[in-house]
Amino acid sequence: MSTADEIDLAFPENWHRRHLLDLESLSADEIQILLDTAQKLKELTGGCRNKLSLLAGKTLANLFFENSTRTRNSFSLAAKRLGADTVEFSSGGSSVAKGETFVDTAKTIEAMGVDWVCTRHVTPGTPHLLARELRCCVINAGDGPHEHPTQGLLDMLTIRQHRGRLDGLTVALVGDISHSRTARSNIWGLSKLGAHVIICGPPTLVSPRWQELGFEVAHNLDAILHRCDVLNLLRIQFERQKARPFPSVHEYAALYAMNGARMRRAKDDILIMAPGPINRGVEITPEVADGPHSVILEQVTNGIAVRMAALWLLSGAKDASNSTTPAEPIHYV
Amino acid sequence: MSTADEIDLAFPENWHRRHLLDLESLSADEIQILLDTAQKLKELTGGCRNKLSLLAGKTLANLFFENSTRTRNSFSLAAKRLGADTVEFSSGGSSVAKGETFVDTAKTIEAMGVDWVCTRHVTPGTPHLLARELRCCVINAGDGPHEHPTQGLLDMLTIRQHRGRLDGLTVALVGDISHSRTARSNIWGLSKLGAHVIICGPPTLVSPRWQELGFEVAHNLDAILHRCDVLNLLRIQFERQKARPFPSVHEYAALYAMNGARMRRAKDDILIMAPGPINRGVEITPEVADGPHSVILEQVTNGIAVRMAALWLLSGAKDASNSTTPAEPIHYV
Amino acid sequence: MSTADEIDLAFPENWHRRHLLDLESLSADEIQILLDTAQKLKELTGGCRNKLSLLAGKTLANLFFENSTRTRNSFSLAAKRLGADTVEFSSGGSSVAKGETFVDTAKTIEAMGVDWVCTRHVTPGTPHLLARELRCCVINAGDGPHEHPTQGLLDMLTIRQHRGRLDGLTVALVGDISHSRTARSNIWGLSKLGAHVIICGPPTLVSPRWQELGFEVAHNLDAILHRCDVLNLLRIQFERQKARPFPSVHEYAALYAMNGARMRRAKDDILIMAPGPINRGVEITPEVADGPHSVILEQVTNGIAVRMAALWLLSGAKDASNSTTPAEPIHYV
Incomplete structure (x- = not known):
């Protein structure tokens, strides 16, 4: 396992986002950075198979309110391949059943010291809502029929x-x-x-x-x-x-x-x-x-690559000023 | 990640317990040690966010017979922050459905080489029962309406x-x-x-x-x-x-x-x-x-801190002589 | 944690299998190698309690289509004791419910870069089918009433x-x-x-x-x-x-x-x-x-030992030519 310096992986200086909510709001340059980083991490991990320690000590929380084994595990594996820990929350057996609001659930998870919340929810715009309420990074793993970036x-x-x-x-x-x-x-x-x-x-x-x-x-x-x-x-x-x-x-x-x-x-x-x-x-x-x-x-293998890229880029963004999302309802086709 | 020596964390010599079953039976001094240790571990982990390797190689088993995502994950994260592995057992899909007794389930898990069994059960006194039957450390994560130390x-x-x-x-x-x-x-x-x-x-x-x-x-x-x-x-x-x-x-x-x-x-x-x-x-x-x-x-963040403290203190107790629990039924208000 | 060299653990040169599907098709020598390796790994891990780093960077996928907490966790713990990561797939909430075939599910998991697929299924011969379709190692954790090697x-x-x-x-x-x-x-x-x-x-x-x-x-x-x-x-x-x-x-x-x-x-x-x-x-x-x-x-403790042995032997087999399984139906008493 190696650090970013040892593997000659420079953080792209024009990447500033701390959330990955959709592709509609990303610029072509930002999408290129994501793809280039994914390609590089795929190569550095021998085709998404080997581990690096880029994200050692960090923690990914999966907060899935729709059934998913595949996407959830793909995110978990991407996190583990970069040395991060993972923790799984789901709607079954969670506190939502006890009357807690979605945002309170997410804030509670954040308070446990996680670095990313990766969320899937039936309601479009849910990850955008979380991005406004949380300080940690938010990743949309599917918000109803809206997006799955x-x-x-x-x-x-x-x-x-x-x-x-x-x-x-x-x-x-x-x-x-x-x-x-x-x-x-x-x-x-x-x-x-x-x-x-x-x-x-x-x-x-x-x-x-x-x-x-x-x-x-x-x-x-x-x-x-x-x-x-x-x-x-x-x-x-x-x-x-x-x-x-x-x-x-x-x-x-x-x-x-x-x-x-x-x-x-x-x-x-x-x-x-x-x-x-x-x-x-x-x-x-x-x-x-x-x-x-x-x-x-x-495509499945590349899913690990792009998720490694997203985790690394989001957690490394130094200036969060570009990451604010307007508090508007989601409109989509 | 650092060892206890490197981070200047001395094991408190007047801590002898190997189980955390309730607060009613702890002395004021023991509670102070738990709080002091939690405070110190919170600071050493940068507010419960960073990892230490104090408990590397050890394994926590969560044995939850009531639904819980939050407490279970809080214990898991506390274990991982100190370098331990975790393994999850729950009533759904487990051998209890096949007619196994609760104690046999716990003994089987212990035989897999775990260091702590953290348990939640609807019946008051269940963790006290396990503490009498197991050699590993037992932590009460809630026994019905009784205690949640x-x-x-x-x-x-x-x-x-x-x-x-x-x-x-x-x-x-x-x-x-x-x-x-x-x-x-x-x-x-x-x-x-x-x-x-x-x-x-x-x-x-x-x-x-x-x-x-x-x-x-x-x-x-x-x-x-x-x-x-x-x-x-x-x-x-x-x-x-x-x-x-x-x-x-x-x-x-x-x-x-x-x-x-x-x-x-x-x-x-x-x-x-x-x-x-x-x-x-x-x-x-x-x-x-x-x-x-x-x-x-x-409070949520401090939950990680006190669980790190409990895991470290219990597994480090050298003299188990003080830890025996009388084989009596639980009485509580 | 130590490498195989440091702990003086030579890979048995007459071990060539990449799958563990049943004991019926193994030779007496192969079974002896499994038992000898399990015994040695049990000793090297202090009775299956301590960690080695023999399999660091590798990933075990548990693909269980029958309820199991015990066997699944025993495999997971064996993997973790040797430094591997684990990922859990089960029938509940998985893509099989969306109409995917069993082999497609397994190939998708393999494409995420896993090294072993450990599977339990109600149908005899299912792991043998997977062994013909996948390039990664396949372990039978129970195929109906057939075998549980x-x-x-x-x-x-x-x-x-x-x-x-x-x-x-x-x-x-x-x-x-x-x-x-x-x-x-x-x-x-x-x-x-x-x-x-x-x-x-x-x-x-x-x-x-x-x-x-x-x-x-x-x-x-x-x-x-x-x-x-x-x-x-x-x-x-x-x-x-x-x-x-x-x-x-x-x-x-x-x-x-x-x-x-x-x-x-x-x-x-x-x-x-x-x-x-x-x-x-x-x-x-x-x-x-x-x-x-x-x-x-x-027996429970030895379950960790034999599973560590199986994971290490299967993933280390250099010549896969002996591992092909004839595309025949399973017959058993």
């Missing part, structure tokens, strides 16, 4: 590793846009770095507001397929939907699933991504998920 | 940090005394160190036995308010009550909640404490909870 | 510590053989190392196939008791049984429970073992469980 970053890092750039690439986000925080973080992050984003899905799952905002919207995957450098196949989030937005899973798959026939009509070097967990046979068939164009497992 | 210690440490002493102060415990292990640990701890304790609450929630034991009992907060240096506002534990002990939450709040009007009639330097989680609008109003007299979040 | 190893280590050998000893496995993975791992492991195994239980809980395979089968404990050097008393797994295989618990206990009367007819130096959790009054009475012949708690 580290998921957006890991998707972008994966594309950049394969193509060397994001600028000028055409990336389609396919499926359930309305319920997808992954979609929103990708849309803002990719477009800021110069990618052309196509938002593709059934009309019931894509807001017309995206077109008004200047994004390309498509309802027919086959019509755009030949132009795409990357497909990011979003999971149908059955658990978030109150009404079924399409006649059947079979019909959805017929129109939007990535399968062998569609692969033959796609670009030769197309990248197939999915945020996971995947529903084989719904948004993606096994031959595509397990095929040579799929980078789904690389 | 580290909560008592953290409350006392918080008062001492603000007033420099406990002797001669008037401290009122307000609310649901009958169901409160926090109350019992405070009553014994504070009175041993010379504070004047007022036990205040509705007649349905305060046993007349306290008066027989020589404690001041009050049923009218307004009548004692002007004399109090400290108020410790206990949460109404709705989940423990079989019958509702007062007509309505509204009436309880009217009589016992600490609010702005009562603050204006209190001493200028009154300390407002609450063990948390707080029910805003029930035992405390937001203006008081968030006001300048509130030390609620300092 | 570390339990078999810890039982064998416990006997060897008391008797200095396994060869020539008579060991009876008593009780619910049909539902017991502990039984199967003991049967294969003990018989490979030269012990005489007696499989003893009600006809409804012992397959006649064992006799066809050449093992001694007994339905009357009293008839074999005088010949036994070791009794391993299996728990009646009420939770696995669809039909009750005997008239009453009382009748089962009358025929198969180890009690004081039977102890007086047993060999003077008989060892009493049980995999735990024990049902006092069913398969064992308190006077036997807590008596001088009982080594039940030593």
Whole structure:
């Protein structure tokens, strides 16, 4: 294990944020710093496998109010790979059930001496609220359908590793846009770095507001397929939907699933991504998920990389003056 | 990370206990050692934030049979701040569901090589039972309504940090005394160190036995308010009550909640404490909870300090001869 | 904490496996290496209490699809005692509930950079499936009623510590053989190392196939008791049984429970073992469980030892060519 000096890792002097709440409010430069740092930390840890002691003595608190094993553990592993300790809070068995407010819960956890609170909550804007109330760093691990910034970053890092750039690439986000925080973080992050984003899905799952905002919207995957450098196949989030937005899973798959026939009509070097967990046979068939164009497992590894980068950058920010968030309600598409 | 020698932390030679079961059976000197050690460890860890390696290689097992995220994590963080590992056992999914006895469960955990078993159980006296059966250190993290000694210690440490002493102060415990292990640990701890304790609450929630034991009992907060240096506002534990002990939450709040009007009639330097989680609008109003007299979040930080002290003192006790507990049933008010 | 060089622990050059799936497919030499390594690591850690840094920087993932606190924590503690980190996945709250396949879940965890996946699943052969699909090490922590190899190893280590050998000893496995993975791992492991195994239980809980395979089968404990050097008393797994295989618990206990009367007819130096959790009054009475012949708690300590050995050996295997498992269905008695 090594310190930042020993591994020749200079803290980027133009990084000032102490919270990672969304990609919409980050500048292109800030996103680049996150991606560059993630790439460097991935290399320094031998592909996210080895430990450094950059964050020794610090503590990450996971405060998850929605079920998650994967994202929670990815943050925990990222913290441990950099030498930090972790502590887990969840809604089950916690004091929220005893009548405590969300902010009081978070302040109590902060008072135990933690350095980051990483939170997931069904309500959009919850991490922004915490960032105003806490002195420690706040990371959004998903606020309802709003944003999931580290998921957006890991998707972008994966594309950049394969193509060397994001600028000028055409990336389609396919499926359930309305319920997808992954979609929103990708849309803002990719477009800021110069990618052309196509938002593709059934009309019931894509807001017309995206077109008004200047994004390309498509309802027919086959019509755009030949132009795409990357497909990011979003999971149908059955658990978030109150009404079924399409006649059947079979019909959805017929129109939007990535399968062998569609692969033959796609670009030769197309990248197939999915945020996971995947529903084989719904948004993606096994031959595509397990095929040579799929980078789904690389996305998981890059999740460790971007979370290491976020933890290190946020905790090292010296000037918190840029980090204040206006006390306004969250508006999003 | 540093050893005890490097940080100039001498083990107190008159500390001999290997278990922390309650404050009622501790001497005033023993409580002073716990508070002094907690204060010193708080300073050595930069306010309970940094790590020492005092307990490196040792393992804390949390064996909680009642839901708790906060206390459990506070013990875990205290252990990690001193370099120890932690392992979590709970009733859900454990072998107790398969017919194992409580003592067999604890002995099995001990056989895995743990140094402390920290336990919470609905039945008073359970930690005392374990202390007789196990060779490792036992810490009571709450045995039903009986005691919660580290909560008592953290409350006392918080008062001492603000007033420099406990002797001669008037401290009122307000609310649901009958169901409160926090109350019992405070009553014994504070009175041993010379504070004047007022036990205040509705007649349905305060046993007349306290008066027989020589404690001041009050049923009218307004009548004692002007004399109090400290108020410790206990949460109404709705989940423990079989019958509702007062007509309505509204009436309880009217009589016992600490609010702005009562603050204006209190001493200028009154300390407002609450063990948390707080029910805003029930035992405390937001203006008081968030006001300048509130030390609620300092209590949380001091919880780490006293738990570090307990772990270090118990595991360092060389002579276990004083630690035997008589095999008698627990009697308590 | 020390490296392997400093503590003079040579990696056995004839160990090549990267997975521990069952004892049936191990050679006698391989089982000896596991037991010898466990014994050495137990000594080097002062009876499984102190830490070494043999596996620093590595990560164990527990992927448990059946409830388990004890085995899961035993693996975690073994990993931590050798300096590794651990991460916990379970079926509750995980992505399996969102439609993900078991193999996809495991591959996702592997992609986070873990070194071992330790898995428990209700379906026999599940760890064998994972071993074919993953590049990291796979450890079977119980696959339904099939095998639980570390339990078999810890039982064998416990006997060897008391008797200095396994060869020539008579060991009876008593009780619910049909539902017991502990039984199967003991049967294969003990018989490979030269012990005489007696499989003893009600006809409804012992397959006649064992006799066809050449093992001694007994339905009357009293008839074999005088010949036994070791009794391993299996728990009646009420939770696995669809039909009750005997008239009453009382009748089962009358025929198969180890009690004081039977102890007086047993060999003077008989060892009493049980995999735990024990049902006092069913398969064992308190006077036997807590008596001088009982080594039940030593078994728990040895569980840490054999799991440390497994983690170290599997992760150190340099040549993976011997570790491939044929893609065949699991057959077992």
